Amino acid sequence: xxxxxxxxxxxxxxxxxxxxxxxxxxxxxxxxxxxxxxxxxxxxxxxxxxxxxxxxxxxxxxxxxxxxxxxxxxxxxxxxxxxxxxxxxxxxxxxxxxxxxxxxxxxxxxxxxxxxxxxxxxxxxxxxxxxxxxxxxxxxxxxxxxxxxxxxxxxxxxxxxxxxxxxxxxxxxxxxxxxxxxxxxxxxxxxxxxxxxxxxxxxxxxxxxxxxxxxxxxxxxxxxxxxxxxxxxxxxxxxxxxxxxxxxxxxxxxxxxxxxxxxxxxxxxxxxxxxxxxxxxxxxxxxxxxxxxxxxxxxxxx
Amino acid sequence: xxxxxxxxxxxxxxxxxxxxxxxxxxxxxxxxxxxxxxxxxxxxxxxxxxxxxxxxxxxxxxxxxxxxxxxxxxxxxxxxxxxxxxxxxxxxxxxxxxxxxxxxxxxxxxxxxxxxxxxxxxxxxxxxxxxxxxxxxxxxxxxxxxxxxxxxxxxxxxxxxxxxxxxxxxxxxxxxxxxxxxxxxxxxxxxxxxxxxxxxxxxxxxxxxxxxxxxxxxxxxxxxxxxxxxxxxxxxxxxxxxxxxxxxxxxxxxxx
Numbered sequence: 258x259x260x261x262x263x264x265x266x267x268x269x270x271x272x273x274x275x276x277x278x279x280x281x282x283x284x285x286x287x288x289x290x291x292x293x294x295x296x297x298x299x300x301x302x303x304x305x306x307x308x309x310x311x312x313x314x315x316x317x318x319x320x321x322x323x324x325x326x327x328x329x330x331x332x333x334x335x336x337x338x339x340x341x342x343x344x345x346x347x348x349x350x351x352x353x354x355x356x357x358x359x360x361x362x363x364x365x366x367x368x369x370x371x372x373x374x375x376x377x378x379x380x381x382x383x384x385x386x387x388x389x390x391x392x393x394x395x396x397x398x399x400x401x402x403x404x405x406x407x408x409x410x411x412x413x414x415x416x417x418x419x420x421x422x423x424x425x426x427x428x429x430x431x432x433x434x435x436x437x438x439x440x441x442x443x444x445x446x447x448x449x450x451x452x453x454x455x456x457x458x459x460x461x462x463x464x465x466x467x468x469x470x471x472x473x474x475x476x477x478x479x480x481x482x483x484x485x486x487x488x489x490x491x492x493x494x495x496x497x498x499x500x501x502x503x504x505x506x507x508x509x510x511x512x513x514x515x516x517x518x519x520x521x522x523x524x525x526x527x528x529x530x531x532x533x534x535x536x537x538x539x540x541x542x543x544x545x546x547x548x549x550x551x552x553x554x555x556x557x558x559x
Numbered sequence: 560x561x562x563x564x565x566x567x568x569x570x571x572x573x574x575x576x577x578x579x580x581x582x583x584x585x586x587x588x589x590x591x592x593x594x595x596x597x598x599x600x601x602x603x604x605x606x607x608x609x610x611x612x613x614x615x616x617x618x619x620x621x622x623x624x625x626x627x628x629x630x631x632x633x634x635x636x637x638x639x640x641x642x643x644x645x646x647x648x649x650x651x652x653x654x655x656x657x658x659x660x661x662x663x664x665x666x667x668x669x670x671x672x673x674x675x676x677x678x679x680x681x682x683x684x685x686x687x688x689x690x691x692x693x694x695x696x697x698x699x700x701x702x703x704x705x706x707x708x709x710x711x712x713x714x715x716x717x718x719x720x721x722x723x724x725x726x727x728x729x730x731x732x733x734x735x736x737x738x739x740x741x742x743x744x745x746x747x748x749x750x751x752x753x754x755x756x757x758x759x760x761x762x763x764x765x766x767x768x769x770x771x772x773x774x775x776x777x778x779x780x781x782x783x784x785x786x787x788x789x790x791x792x793x794x795x796x797x798x799x800x801x802x803x804x805x806x807x808x809x810x811x812x813x814x815x
Binding site: 313314315316319326328330332334335336337338353355357358359360361362365366367405407409411413414415416437439446447448449498 | 569570571572573611612613614615618625629630631633636639653655657658659660661662669696698699700702703
């Protein structure tokens with residue numbers, strides 16, 4: 258593949274791969290000037306997204322989300338807790354994002370990745386403040402027992418746009434969640450009712466299943482996010498790791514299903530976000546939210 | 560409103576745990592049927608795939624029944640720790656579990672014992688002199704633990720190393736055998752491992768018929784050990800065939 262005319266002598270003689278490694282910024286700018294990216298995408302287009310539900314049999318709800326090569330596995334397990342006295346009717350969600358050493362050459366075992374706690378906190382804030390989950394639905398017995406949902410998200414392959422993929426997998430896992438049917442025991446403990454076995458039903462005679470109807474959570478205002486890179490006057494949606502490493506200004510917009518903005522995040526970077534850039538990012542995020550809503554909608558039908 | 564999971568909110572799982580099936584002994588007969596209906600000398604069907612992780616030099620995904628493992632290989636790359644020149648390469652292994660790998664909620668920490676056993680199994684088969692001064696990192700993540708975890712990790716690791724192009728003397732495969740009473744069961748599941756009297760794990764190079772690692776724990780009689788060894792060698796060579804097919808398919812798929 259020949260390079261177009263260039264003022265630099267060195268770059269006309271080099272192979273493409275070497276040029277890509279040694280002059281990454283120029284390599285990308287050559288593509289951007291033609292409104293393309295090296296993988297052939299348009300500037301505002303996100304990569305192919307796939308969501309699969311219910312893969313982890315030990316969890317009450319799970320989902321695998323892939324955006325391009327970035328792969329996230331989210332799993333929710335429900336446990337019972339005593340709710341706090343100032344909110345006796347509410348349960349709780351504990352979210353944690355892990356980047357195991359398999360996902361990227363930059364992560365070492367024993368030392369958590371730099372990005373992991375940041376994404377963990379942002380995800381937690383986004384999910385709880387978007388109002389997607391009504392914590393009152395997690396209540397079992399007011400003041401005595403409520404559900405605590407442990408949501409663990411594992412990054413299996415890190416190729417850029419980690420926050421987007423993690424949020425998508427978390428939302429999909431919640432939509433897949435089947436809360437186990439439980440009843441209140443004589444001792445005041447909550448026990449699970451398993452359909453087949455009869456040995457322990459003797460002790461659960463009086464109390465009916467506490468939550469026979471409420472097996473699935475109602476999700477309203479589902480948040481969807483899009484991360485973009487701002488570089489000079491280009492806006493690139495859904496960056497890969499290579500793009501993120503060369504161009505440092507990342508902007509994440511989170512919108513919910515009614516087009517309200519849930520969060521806007523830009524942390525430093527050399528490019529300034531003027532209001533025109535912000536508006537374009539929000540526009541791109543809006544389109545992306547529609548795509549993601551459709552993908553999730555197709556999943557729920559199963 | 561948000562949880563502070565580290566703080567003192569104790570939670571408990573409502574599921575009925577601990578109702579395990581005990582083997583029923585009738586004199587010297589053992590009335591044990593395997594939970595998944597397999598024969599005593601039958602391994603679980605194996606699903607193997609290479610190229611699971613695009614950011615790694617080589618990777619593999621293995622699914623043996625309910626045991627699901629991903630292994631990534633990075634390297635040969637610069638050793639951050641080694642200050643001394645060495646004319647052979649170094650190998651660094653790490654095995655970790657997810658928090659949802661086992662039915663009871665765990666912490667998902669690194670499993671140091673398995674990491675060191677993986678290292679011992681691999682160091683006999685990798686040609687370390689082909690990458691002096693550098694390190695090859697082998698990282699494994701157990702997504703779901705359904706029994707025989709370490710054997711699956713070792714086989715998957717050797718597939719990932721082959722995918723990464725690291726030079727080895729041969730592929731290695733690992734199989735474990737459980738002894739319950741007088742019966743031997745190959746490729747045990749978690750339930751069987753929980754009530755076994757002895758466990759036997761063997762890692763071997765199928766084409767060369769050489770064993771790189773052998774771990775025997777518990778109560779074993781000599782005839783049982785011999786039988787276990789024969790079972791394992793046989794299963795290892797069959798698993799080796801499956802792994803070779805997987806690599807051939809991956810190679811021909813990439814040529815298209």
